[in-house]
Amino acid sequence: MGLRLLVALLPLLGALRLPRAFAQAADAATGGAVAAAPTLNVSVGLLGADNWPFSGYQQGASGQMELQGFEVVLMQALCQAANLKCTPVVLSTLEERLDAVSNDSLTLSISSLSVTPARAAVVQFIKRVHGFWGLATAVESLPYYYSTGVALFGDTSKQGLEIFGSGSQPGGQTAATGWRGAFGGSFPLGQTLCFVQGYYAVPFVLADFGGQLKVDLSPTLEEAAAKVKSGKCAALAYDSATPASVVGLPLLNAPQVYVAPYGIALQQQAANSELEARLSWAMTGLMSQGNDSVILQLEQQWLVPFGVGPSSALHSVVDAISFFGPAEAAGPGKVPATYSIFGSSPGGRRLLHGRSQR
Numbered sequence: 001m002g003l004r005l006l007v008a009l010l011p012l013l014g015a016l017r018l019p020r021a022f023a024q025a026a027d028a029a030t031g032g033a034v035a036a037a038p039t040l041n042v043s044v045g046l047l048g049a050d051n052w053p054f055s056g057y058q059q060g061a062s063g064q065m066e067l068q069g070f071e072v073v074l075m076q077a078l079c080q081a082a083n084l085k086c087t088p089v090v091l092s093t094l095e096e097r098l099d100a101v102s103n104d105s106l107t108l109s110i111s112s113l114s115v116t117p118a119r120a121a122v123v124q125f126i127k128r129v130h131g132f133w134g135l136a137t138a139v140e141s142l143p144y145y146y147s148t149g150v151a152l153f154g155d156t157s158k159q160g161l162e163i164f165g166s167g168s169q170p171g172g173q174t175a176a177t178g179w180r181g182a183f184g185g186s187f188p189l190g191q192t193l194c195f196v197q198g199y200y201a202v203p204f205v206l207a208d209f210g211g212q213l214k215v216d217l218s219p220t221l222e223e224a225a226a227k228v229k230s231g232k233c234a235a236l237a238y239d240s241a242t243p244a245s246v247v248g249l250p251l252l253n254a255p256q257v258y259v260a261p262y263g264i265a266l267q268q269q270a271a272n273s274e275l276e277a278r279l280s281w282a283m284t285g286l287m288s289q290g291n292d293s294v295i296l297q298l299e300q301q302w303l304v305p306f307g308v309g310p311s312s313a314l315h316s317v318v319d320a321i322s323f324f325g326p327a328e329a330a331g332p333g334k335v336p337a338t339y340s341i342f343g344s345s346p347g348g349r350r351l352l353h354g355r356s357q358r
Helices: 003-008 010-015 031-036 070-081 094-102 178-182 202-212 221-230 274-286 294-306 312-324
Strands: 040-047 056-059 065-068 084-091 128-130 138-140 146-153 192-196 214-218 235-239 257-262
Touching (some): 070 084, 192 202, 214 221, 274 294
Parallel strands (some): 040 084, 192 235
Antiparallel strands (some): 128 138, 146 235, 146 257
16 A cells, blocks of 8 residues: 555544554454463353344254344354354343343343443443554454444335425434434424334434424334334334344335444453453454455345345445554454555555455
């Protein structure tokens, strides 16, 4: 990579929030150290319902119902790379994802858990990638493995926009202001939106609309969808990454808002721990091989066939790690020692791996 290209990418790197210090515990997270380290026993929370194709029970080759999906195989890949013995624990509700980790019942959770400030106050989301570029920096926020916005599902006879009131027209997506910023015209004052208990966007909606909008909470996605079908709710707000076939309602013509990444949640005392370092290194390794990155293969195998993705955000992260990460950040796909950020040496990663295709 030429110096001019490096300079041109500095704004992007700033958006990835480069902290000041590099690496006091960096080397502990590199491949050789992880492979030689003792195996750690961890319990991993995975959703068993309302989360397909990320996780859920499906009929296996034996004819028995098995826990399958993107996050299940992601867990397996991470645990193998990080030298962890992982015991899956099936969670039944959205609230359990956070509660079981925050009260130390689970070691970690890989369960489509959107990262919000309130959640980050009670659990530790893995975020530290040490040794990025091999310079005196570390990049935060890269180990988020997917992202979603809030979509509306409902009765197609309402033709999507009608629930927003007379004169409503879709505008640009604005995560900060939600639907109020994404629509012109009138929001449906007095309307009721259905949510699943524990859903990440409920506090944002209440903050944006207060008493102007009624919120109905249900313990499961099925119950929330049933209220829309019965007419109790105008629409159901749920992850845009969830197929309409799973929700049981058509997707309405409304912009996705309150966009947030999916993160792996650890117990708070695991912050800056060996476990976090191992998982950060392992996650980076799954994203370090351009088009051949394991995480893109998992997306193609488990998400795309069900109408989810490809995610442009995920591909951007893969590009950043694949083309600018050093051997320490490359996980299983280490680059030769002759690799240089100022040029592509023979066999260097720039020549080995093509830019991910969107």
